[in-house]
Each structure stands twice: as structure tokens, then as C-alpha cells.
Amino acid sequence: MRILITNDDGVYADGIQVLAARLRALGEVFVVAPDRPRSAMGHAITLHKPLRLHRVHLRDGTVAYATNGTPTDCVTLGAHAVMEHRVDLVVSGINAGPNLGWDLTYSGTVAAAIEGAVHGINAFAVSLAAEEVLPLARETMEGEAPAEPRVEGEALAEPRVEGEAPAEPRKSEPLAPPRLHYETAAEAAYRIAQVLMRHPLPAHTFLNVNVPNLPLSEIEGFQVTTLGKRQYADRIEQRIDPAGRPYYWLSGSLIEERDQPGTDVYAVARGYIAITPIHLDFTAHELIAPLREWFSGEW
Template identity: 40%
Template sequence: MLILVTNDDGIHAPGLAALAEELGRLGQVAVVAPDRERSATGHSLTLHSPLRAEEIRPQWFAIDGTPTDCVNLGIHGLFRERPALVVSGINRGSNMGDDITYSGTVAAAMEATLMGVPAFAVSLAVVSEQQADYRPAARFSAHLAQALLERGLPRDTFFNVNVPCLKDEQLRGARLTRQGKRIYGDLVIENTDPRGRKYYWIGAGDLDFKDIEGTDFHAVHRGFVSLTPLHLDLTNYSSFDALSTWDLFANET
């Protein structure tokens, strides 16, 4: 049984190493990850340039592309055996609420699901690398991986997992959650460089979440591991009744 592991923090990220080590207790682990940090790349795919894969140690490949590229190569190009499971992470920092639309970590699990391979993304809600202990998140990931290998997932569904930055004994358990809502502040900062030219820094403003019961943020903020089932169909079915009254959609006579 082959378990494919990837991330968006890069091949040398400590969260990736902790995850691969723990999953190695369940089966053969292959790591295919970007050769450098590729955070916030979303579900981007490299189409206009070739990709190179460097095997930096047995079954560990560094790719000069995105997390989505890595999953594609891991499933279709690098190994004879098709992975039984894809796990993406452990990301440095949470991926909750609207942030999942930007996340390369989440996109890697999405890509695996598109390819018909069960998957989940896992992130550690940590602010700084100095306080990060990835081992509890890695152990929980192995427990979840075992469950997925035994039970599977509903069609076109994958898990987005967020783990509080706590010790094993401090974690209060796991909750099935829905995607929360981000509160956006001033996301773009304008400044001037020493040559007098303006530059802009995106994502430097203050951010927060709405503390709504049942959401990923609400669970993680209270010491629970959050498991949010995501699916590939983005259609807003609840909008059909309201939108069908538009003149654009008049019935044919």
C-alpha cells in the first residue's frame, strides 16, 4: 500500500517530515513536494513549462512546481503503484474559512480527489515556527488515515483538517465542522522603497474569524481538532429558485 504525502511549505518543511514519519507506520510512504515554499498557490497547475523531479533521497522527490503538480506527478508519473491515499501537510498555520480557496495544501487534497484517490489536508494552527510541535497533528493524521483506508469517503469528498497547537493530552477531541467565515481587514499595505517607487504588500493586514458555533474556527479555538468535509461540486443549489426568475432564463415557448 502506497501513501502519497505532499505539502505547500516545501520539501524541507518540518511538518512534512513529521507527517511522513508517522504515516510510515501504516504503509509505504512516498513524498512528492515542491522544492521551495508554494503557500497560497491555490489549485494552480503548471502548463507552459516542463517540470523537473529531483529524488533527494529514496522515495522523496522535490518538484519545481505547485502542490497540484506534485499530486499529478505522484499519481500519474513517478510510481508504478497508484497511491491508496494522499495526505497533504502538515501546513504551518491553519487553513480555515475562506482561506481554503487560497491554500496550496487544501488544493493538493482536492487534486487527488479529482483523480479518484481518497485524500485529506491537515494544518497546524500555529503562529510561529518556534512554538510549533507537529507530532500531535501527525499522530492524529495517522489515526485518520487508518480510518479512511478502512472506511473510505463519500464520492468527490475530502477532509480539511485543522489541529490546535496543543499537546496530545490538551486536545479535547475531534469535531465534524463546516467552513467558517473570515473577517478581512486592510489586506494591502502601500509603501515607498528607497528609490521613491511605490510597492504593495498583500495579506499584511489584521485578520480574524467569525466565532460561529459548528465552524472550523469555533472548534479549533476551543481545543478541538476540526474535520471539515469538502466536496468538488461548487454549485450553489439553494440559489436556483431565486435566480430562475431572472428574464435571462425565460422558458422557451
């Protein structure tokens, strides 16, 4: 079995390294991934400028390929330039954070699986549903602006005066970095890949997999699900940079429905690995007949 692995967190991300190590038990593994984090790229491709591939090494010494392109580009480059059209399976991940519900429309991780399906290759995306790694999922205090990355040369924040009360912590922010159970997601990917070896997916379909951030022993099992409701309440703030020019900062709070049985959001919240089959046909078939009636005679 020849497996192409990619992601949107970059070739040196922990998730892809753990995934590649686990899937080598199934056959020949090729890693082609972005040379830097390319999260929330959606299904973007690179046009009108060169794409480059560089041989790099994963932590265990395995050869991989890094590219300046997007996750979608990685699948095209991997399938055609690296693997010479002989690909049995595309696996994208392990993403550091969930791609549940409507999240998948933004996701570079999911887009790579989409591209695998476009090429007629069995494909799935796998994400570790650890909310703590997602800045947008953290609630901020009313009226508080999210912290920005410090610009080189910019003054550090003023130290707190001794005896001064510490700032109130963000409501949902963890006190310590979370333990990310990539080994659980890698084991899920291994078992799903085994199933797909026996039961290839129909044309133009792929799987979106979300794994609870739990030790393997605490996972309840697999559930086949539909997409749930998960989105962000956008908040756009206008700010002024040091040169006096306006810019905008996008933030938002998480909105999701965890009480709808059968959805990926519901399953993951209860300790199950959610496997959601997705079709490339986005057509809203229930609207075909009404639209024909509405537009009859309008032109």
C-alpha cells in the same frame, strides 16, 4: 497501503518530515513536494514550461522527490510519474498554520487534497493551527507598516540609541518562537488515515483537518465541523523602492468568528481537532430556482 504525501511549505519543512515518519506505520509512503515554500498558491498548476523531479533525502535518510511545481502539480506527478497510478491515499501537510474557514480558498495545502479528490483518490489536508507563524494574523500598531524582508546589500536598520525607549511590541506577537506540536498533527493524520482505510470517502470529496497547536495530552478529541468564517481585512499600502518606482505591500488583520458552534474555527479554539468534509461541487444549489426565474425571458 500506498500513501502520497505532499505540502506547500516545501520538501524540507518540519511538518512533512514528521508526517511521513508517522504514516510509514500504515504502509508504503511516497513524498513528492515543492522544492521551496509555495504557500497560498491555491489550486495553481504549471503550464507551458517543464516540470522537473529531483531525488532528495529527508532528515532520516528517506528518499523523497522535490519539484519546481506547485502543490497541485505534486499530486499529479506523484500519482502518475512516481507511483504509476497506484495511490490509495493523498495526505497534504502538515501545514505550519491553520487553514480554517475561508482560508482554504488560498491554500496550496488544501489544493493538493482537492487534486487528490479530482483524481478519485481518498485525500485529506492537515494543518497545525498555530497563529504565531502567520504574519497576516499579527496585529500591528495603528498606522505601522509591516516589516519587509531585507534586500541583499540594503543597509541594516539603525541601532537603537542607549537610553532610548524600545519600540512598542506588536500587540499579538509572541516574545519567543512558538513550539509547533507537529507530533500532535501527525498522530491525528495517522488516526484519520486508519479510519479512511475502513471507510473510503464518497467520490469528489476530501477532508480538511485543522489541529490545535497543543501537546497530544491536551487535545479534547475529534469534531466533525462545517467551515467557519475566517478572513482578512486587506490593507494595501503603496510604497516607493530605492529606484523611485512605486510598489504595493499587502497586509491585513484577522477576522474570525469563534463563537459559532459546529464550525471548524469554534472547535479548534476549544482544543478539538476539526474535520470538515468538503465537496468539489461548488454549485450554490439554493440559487438555481431563483436564477432561472430572474433570467427567464432575458435573452
